[in-house]
Amino acid sequence: MTKNLSTKEQGDAAEDEALRYLEAQGLRLLVRNYRTPGRGGGEIDLIMQAPEPSGKEPTTVFVEVRQRSSASHGGAAASISRTKQQRIILAARYYLMRLSALPPCRFDVVVIEPSGVQWLKAAFAAF
Secondary structure (H helix, E strand, C coil), X not given: CCCCCCHHHHHHHHHHHHHXXXXXXXXXXXXXXXXXXXXXXXXEEEEEEECCHHHCXXXXXXXEEEECCCCHHHCCHHHCCXXXXXXXXXXXXXXXXXXXXXXXXXXEEEEEECCEEEEEEEEECCC
């Protein structure tokens, strides 16, 4: 993390790194920084599409990107509270409402720490 960058610039750089990583794994970007309308809504950093083998419908992947300069206090993955998860789920529901058919979905987290990038597939579920 570069100290000369603003918090927004650091977040954008982390999302850029996560996007490059996921695209290298075969995922395709659908939407970046999707936000629900109104106050108290949610935001999804990246909405990706994961290809499925043997002609099955691709999975829509809602990705939260987290970056931390150290692993103290549980690291980046531990910073995703239940409230944050609920806001991401709310935003995902808004996104899915505009589709004619519901695709398979999951919620992933990409953690960026000094030790590298970690991709946590199906990190949490919508209840």
